[in-house]
Amino acid sequence: MKGPLDYLARWPLRLWLAMVGAFLYLPLLALVVFSFNDSRRITVWRGFSLRWYAELFDDGELVAAFGNSLVIAASSTLISLILGTLAALLLWRFRFAGKAPLEALLGLPIVVPEICLGVAFLVFFTAIVPWPTELPWPLNLGAIIIAHATFSFSFVALVVRARLASFDGALAEAARDLGAGEWLIFRDIMVPHMVPGLVAGALLAFTLSLDDFVITFFTSGPDTITFPIKVYSMVRFSVTPAVNAASTLLILLTAGLTALALWLQGADIAKQAA
Amino acid sequence: MLQRPSQAPGVFAAVGVPPVVWLFALFLAPLAVIWTYSFGENRTLVDIAITGSWGNYARALKPLYLAILLKSMGFAALTTVLCFILGLPVALAITFASRRAKLLLLVAIMLPFWTNLLIRTYALMAILRTEGLINSGLGALWGIVPGLPPFEPLPLINNNFAVVIGLVYVHLPFMVLPLYAALDRLDRSLIEASLDLGAGHLATLWRVVVPLALPGIVSGIIITFIPALGAYLTPDLLGGTNSQMIANVIERQFRSANDWPFGAALSFLLMYLTFAALMVQAIISRRSAEREAAR
Numbered sequence: 001m002k003g004p005l006d007y008l009a010r011w012p013l014r015l016w017l018a019m020v021g022a023f024l025y026l027p028l029l030a031l032v033v034f035s036f037n038d039s040r041r042i043t044v045w046r047g048f049s050l051r052w053y054a055e056l057f058d059d060g061e062l063v064a065a066f067g068n069s070l071v072i073a074a075s076s077t078l079i080s081l082i083l084g085t086l087a088a089l090l091l092w093r094f095r096f097a098g099k100a101p102l103e104a105l106l107g108l109p110i111v112v113p114e115i116c117l118g119v120a121f122l123v124f125f126t127a128i129v130p131w132p133t134e135l136p137w138p139l140n141l142g143a144i145i146i147a148h149a150t151f152s153f154s155f156v157a158l159v160v161r162a163r164l165a166s167f168d169g170a171l172a173e174a175a176r177d178l179g180a181g182e183w184l185i186f187r188d189i190m191v192p193h194m195v196p197g198l199v200a201g202a203l204l205a206f207t208l209s210l211d212d213f214v215i216t217f218f219t220s221g222p223d224t225i226t227f228p229i230k231v232y233s234m235v236r237f238s239v240t241p242a243v244n245a246a247s248t249l250l251i252l253l254t255a256g257l258t259a260l261a262l263w264l265q266g267a268d269i270a271k272q273a274a
Numbered sequence: 275m276l277q278r279p280s281q282a283p284g285v286f287a288a289v290g291v292p293p294v295v296w297l298f299a300l301f302l303a304p305l306a307v308i309w310t311y312s313f314g315e316n317r318t319l320v321d322i323a324i325t326g327s328w329g330n331y332a333r334a335l336k337p338l339y340l341a342i343l344l345k346s347m348g349f350a351a352l353t354t355v356l357c358f359i360l361g362l363p364v365a366l367a368i369t370f371a372s373r374r375a376k377l378l379l380l381v382a383i384m385l386p387f388w389t390n391l392l393i394r395t396y397a398l399m400a401i402l403r404t405e406g407l408i409n410s411g412l413g414a415l416w417g418i419v420p421g422l423p424p425f426e427p428l429p430l431i432n433n434n435f436a437v438v439i440g441l442v443y444v445h446l447p448f449m450v451l452p453l454y455a456a457l458d459r460l461d462r463s464l465i466e467a468s469l470d471l472g473a474g475h476l477a478t479l480w481r482v483v484v485p486l487a488l489p490g491i492v493s494g495i496i497i498t499f500i501p502a503l504g505a506y507l508t509p510d511l512l513g514g515t516n517s518q519m520i521a522n523v524i525e526r527q528f529r530s531a532n533d534w535p536f537g538a539a540l541s542f543l544l545m546y547l548t549f550a551a552l553m554v555q556a557i558i559s560r561r562s563a564e565r566e567a568a569r
Binding site (some may be wrong): 017044128182235247251255 | 276277278279282284285286288289290292293294296300302305307308311322360361363364366367369371379381382383385386388390391392393394397398399400401403405407410443446500503504506507521524525528529538541542544545548
């Protein structure tokens with residue numbers, strides 16, 4: 001039976017959804033399909049081939065850029081996880097002078113335009129605190145890691161704080177009455193409760209870092225190339241299926257991470273229901 | 275019950291100091307530096323004197339740059355309108371879908387959102403290019419009909435059209451998700467009542483759904499407008515020489531023109547525009563919360 005509000009069952013809306021879906025997905029689909037094309041052209045199909053993927057792995061600079069991106073993402077995730085969790089705990093537990101301005105400040109990295117933050121880091125790391133360029137790997141990535149941690153820890157704080165809202169304060173009270181100290185309460189009661197928020201926050205920070213182009217573009221020196229920066233220069237100078245292949249790999253990686261996050265959260269919900 | 279810092283000073287310091295110090299030293303300080311630079315002048319290539327002059331802002335508001343600023347706002351506004359038109363039916367469909375379909379549609383909207391911005395822009399380039407999929411497809415169709423003049427590829431890239439298409443492509447999820455969140459909270463009996471009393475679907479949408487969901491619609495509009503206004507990559511890759519947006523001009527000051535004070539002034543203008551948009555949103559959502567409370 002079709003109710004009055006079953007909009008999904010009406011054909012004009014179905015057609016609309018199909019159109020929007022095609023708009024969103026056809027370009028990505030074409031990108032993935034042509035990464036397997038046995039030709040230099042990215043629009044005429046010549047047959048299936050994995051040669052562009054093989055070429056990627058032969059490109060030392062690209063592999064190094066990918067390694068850089070993973071190191072940056074992992075380090076900035078770790079930093080932003082710690083800072084974000086601390087900030088969430090601070091706002092969740094305490095009432096203090098200047099709390100409202102601090103909350104506003106914490107939300108700022110989320111809304112400040114990327115380009116503004118990018119140029120601010122560019123100036124900061126060249127004119128104010130010059131980041132030495134001759135440091136051994138991975139220390140030469142430090143400026144980018146700091147920049148990424150700065151814009152992602154607000155997101156982590158947001159996610160962890162939402163999770164803390166469901167924490168039962170009586171548990172901590174009971175533990176305290178039974179003689180547990182702050183550290184023990186934090187480690188054995190707070191952290192286990194926060195885990196889903198921590199996982200979601202960490203995956204968010206990781207993806208944000210892996211995806212970032214604009215801020216990295218301004219923060220990185222000429223010798224520190226990350227995956228998006230490398231893809232950008234490939235797009236600028238030569239459009240070959242190698243770019244498609246590199247993009248396909250990154251899509252797979254982020255889709256995998258997102259699926260993992262959804263699955264972990266699903267498992268968490270299932271556990272709560274049981 | 276919230277604690278006062280004096281009740282657990284050790285904990286307060288342990289959780290408070292690291293994030294606050296980080297925010298001040300590595301977020302506010304860099305922004306403060308370019309804010310100061312925006313009142314400075316280039317003495318030599320690397321030496322910048324802070325003179326306290328408003329010259330950079332005055333220059334940013336000269337017709338050449340003002341036109342780019344207005345054009346960026348126009349692009350962002352057009353993008354927002356198109357996202358709203360495209361996204362509202364999608365949000366409606368998600369709201370009234372079954373549980374399974376709802377989850378599926380939400381993931382489908384979110385997935386491109388999780389895909390790298392650069393990659394999505396590149397995917398569009400491959401479609402829109404002169405020898406791209408649309409033009410080669412049209413060219414093939416053109417070839418079927420005998421006796422036509424040779425096919426002229428449509429100019430789909432390196433122009434304003436491509437920039438707006440690219441911005442809509444990238445920002446559509448920003449619009450759909452808040453719209454869905456707002457529609458999902460609506461009291462469905464009001465919509466049913468409107469339909470029962472003889473209003474059509476479009477009249478119900480316009481006179482019942484939209485007014486009730488207004489705060490969500492406003493936040494969708496603002497959340498779409500802000501990143502579209504500051505977009506760098508889309509105009510850079512899809513635009514032509516005539517479709518540069520404010521972010522591209524800022525980039526040029528810092529990376530090739532080497533006029534940091536002027537670039538700093540431009541990026542603070544962009545920042546103030548962003549804050550103004552956020553304030554509009556705050557005012558509207560507060561007003562509607564007050565109206566709700568008064569009811």
